[in-house]
Amino acid sequence: MKTKAYILIVLLAVSLPTKAQNPNDHAYNKLLQKHVNSFGEVNYQAIKTDPQVLQASLEGFTKTQPDKSWSQEERLVYWINAYNAFTIKLIIDHYPIKSIKDIKNPWDRKFIPIGKNLRSLNEIEHNILRNMKEPRIHFAIVCASKSCPKLWNKAYTASELDLQLTLATEAFLSDNTKNKLAANNIQISKIFKWFSEDFTTNxxxxxxxxLYAPIEISQKAKKSYMDYNWDLNE
Incomplete structure (x- = not known):
């Protein structure tokens, strides 16, 4: 009897989700895998006509929120995924549009029901994520535009976070529509201008x-910034 009880406890422990798994549950992965292709293009039209998966994903974030017991990796994952999921919601709420900039004050809109008060995308990015001192978040959060980093069709997870952020950064720097790199001349994304202090702490x-570029860039390389394409990433 004791052995059976022990086995039951073990099975329950294995089947129960950990505190930080809920935000990256099956619903959010299902949304990404169903409606985001390998190039990071989002099928907003399909989501608009079948919004249940998006709604289920958002509920995963609003029902389970980080607390002090969560590790930094778990908190980073939660807020990266939440930022991307609620950006999709913002677009869907106004779709069809050609650009996120067609929405009035898109990043300052308080529409995200996480915590006691509604939050904005800017609050998540500037007050939470940037304060965690991980510059690679800029290649994981996606503002629904062609010049943004691509939206991966798999949720970020705490166990794979370092690798996922490295791959996202390397992919962004290797994409010559967003950065053109040569040893002595670099044309780079305006992300590096807007958030310059985040990339110069070390x-x-x-x-x-x-650290992440496909070539070695000279310290004396000439630098300029590419135009930013705000067209929707669809």
């Missing part, structure tokens, strides 16, 4: 780029 910008 050296200069070239030092950061050389």
């Amino acid at each position: 050296g200069n910008l070239i030092d950061f780029l050389n």
